[in-house]
Amino acid sequence: MVNDAKPASYDYRIAFGCWINDMRNSALPLQQWPAPHCDDATVEGVTRTLDVISAAGYGYLDMFGLYATGNYPPDIVSAFTDPERNRRLDLIFTRAADRGIRLCLPLGLMTWGWDRIIVEDPEVRGVDAAGNPHPHAMCGAKEKSWAYIEKLLDTMFARHDFGGVHLESADLGYCSCPQCAGEYGVVGYNARLNARAADYIKAQHPDVLVYTCPISWVPFSLDKGTGRQKTFTAEDLPHVLELSRHIDIFMDQGHHGRYVPWEEVPRLQCAYGTSGGLWAYHGSRQDRLSYFLPYPLRGAAHLRDHHDHGTRACLYYQGPMINPAVEVNSAVAGRVMSEVTRDPKAVLEEVIELYYQPRSTGAGQHLAQVFVDLEEAYFGQWDEQRFHETQNLEMPGEFLVGTLFNTSPDAVTHMGEPYLDAAGRAAYRQGLKAALAALEQLSGQFDDDGRLDRMTRCVAMAHHLLATFMLARGEPWMD
Numbered sequence: 001m002v003n004d005a006k007p008a009s010y011d012y013r014i015a016f017g018c019w020i021n022d023m024r025n026s027a028l029p030l031q032q033w034p035a036p037h038c039d040d041a042t043v044e045g046v047t048r049t050l051d052v053i054s055a056a057g058y059g060y061l062d063m064f065g066l067y068a069t070g071n072y073p074p075d076i077v078s079a080f081t082d083p084e085r086n087r088r089l090d091l092i093f094t095r096a097a098d099r100g101i102r103l104c105l106p107l108g109l110m111t112w113g114w115d116r117i118i119v120e121d122p123e124v125r126g127v128d129a130a131g132n133p134h135p136h137a138m139c140g141a142k143e144k145s146w147a148y149i150e151k152l153l154d155t156m157f158a159r160h161d162f163g164g165v166h167l168e169s170a171d172l173g174y175c176s177c178p179q180c181a182g183e184y185g186v187v188g189y190n191a192r193l194n195a196r197a198a199d200y201i202k203a204q205h206p207d208v209l210v211y212t213c214p215i216s217w218v219p220f221s222l223d224k225g226t227g228r229q230k231t232f233t234a235e236d237l238p239h240v241l242e243l244s245r246h247i248d249i250f251m252d253q254g255h256h257g258r259y260v261p262w263e264e265v266p267r268l269q270c271a272y273g274t275s276g277g278l279w280a281y282h283g284s285r286q287d288r289l290s291y292f293l294p295y296p297l298r299g300a301a302h303l304r305d306h307h308d309h310g311t312r313a314c315l316y317y318q319g320p321m322i323n324p325a326v327e328v329n330s331a332v333a334g335r336v337m338s339e340v341t342r343d344p345k346a347v348l349e350e351v352i353e354l355y356y357q358p359r360s361t362g363a364g365q366h367l368a369q370v371f372v373d374l375e376e377a378y379f380g381q382w383d384e385q386r387f388h389e390t391q392n393l394e395m396p397g398e399f400l401v402g403t404l405f406n407t408s409p410d411a412v413t414h415m416g417e418p419y420l421d422a423a424g425r426a427a428y429r430q431g432l433k434a435a436l437a438a439l440e441q442l443s444g445q446f447d448d449d450g451r452l453d454r455m456t457r458c459v460a461m462a463h464h465l466l467a468t469f470m471l472a473r474g475e476p477w478m479d
Ligand SMILES: [Zn+2]
Pocket: 126, 127, 138, 139, 140, 141, 142, 175, 176, 177, 178, 179, 180, 181
């Protein structure tokens, strides 16, 4: 009997930049986060990402920082008048369309993008919980704040045929005045902001995907009773359920655990989405070939598990594709999202075949195993209890390769506690060393456009940095 049923898959497979320069293939070592650039290297990085995600079955690319990062001007439209920036962004939109990828409009809803406006037009400035002027948020109770939001949306849509809109209202905080969070509570207020914005977008663009990312609606910390990440309370949930009538996806990303308990997911009137359970955040300062963090198997396992619990959308973080681990993570995840029941190892081998063109089946399988061993060498050292006890946080979710706010090349934070302890570093170092030996043995067996050489550089650099870290800690680091 022919089984022509559609494979179990994610309906919405969205690649997330997440900022436009996080995907660039050359570092900006002194650049404060997030980098505002839109230069040739930005375009090259995005183009390479488009190549990987289109081949892997993603439908969308979502990235912040197209026209501005934190500072839209009060007239909004002058952010769109730089001819060079416009030319480069137009090129990105053309290349996305050529590859069948729709781009999403990033909207900081009252926060992210409004720092200049709240200074130059203090009437729209929100207040923090202590009643002081908010450093980032507009007040959602002011119609003039909505005029800015609507003008930005209108200007963006006039320029480009966006396929989706990413709404994010609390990453940098929110207004706590008596008409905002002071009246409705944090979740109630943010849900209302998102519903109103979604209604405005849908009225004009009914086919555009509208999704909400609720980061910071609930603080990242463990609940004393359950010992797990705090979730929405019984008072919060009705607000989220009401919002779900206005949007297409509630993207409960899960930086340190999710906010919606699995048993509540079927009650949502929209699709439920995550960011796939585990992801590295790359920023733009870190040397692109100085670390190597593959997680194809863990990523696939999370995607399968989340799908089994009703998740049908994913906002999957990307990074600099020149780093072979980033490329493999994205390529495997897209294929798994397109058919979640596939054997992850077989998907990995398919990706290795495509990008490395092994001259023998054995060489391809051996290289796939090197990726698997390196994944285990690093992530196998993570200990859930250590995150709980030392940080009062769930195991990531999201972890940073370096840091966010800084203006010099970062320390390699992912090699310290709580990620790795001394025993973990010792084991990781052995894993890196074993990989270098395997890569030396595999040299010359692929038509891989330099990937094996880049991988070798990444693994060697990771070992250098790890050994230096261990030296500084007084831990044995030599053979
Ligand atoms: Zn307010």
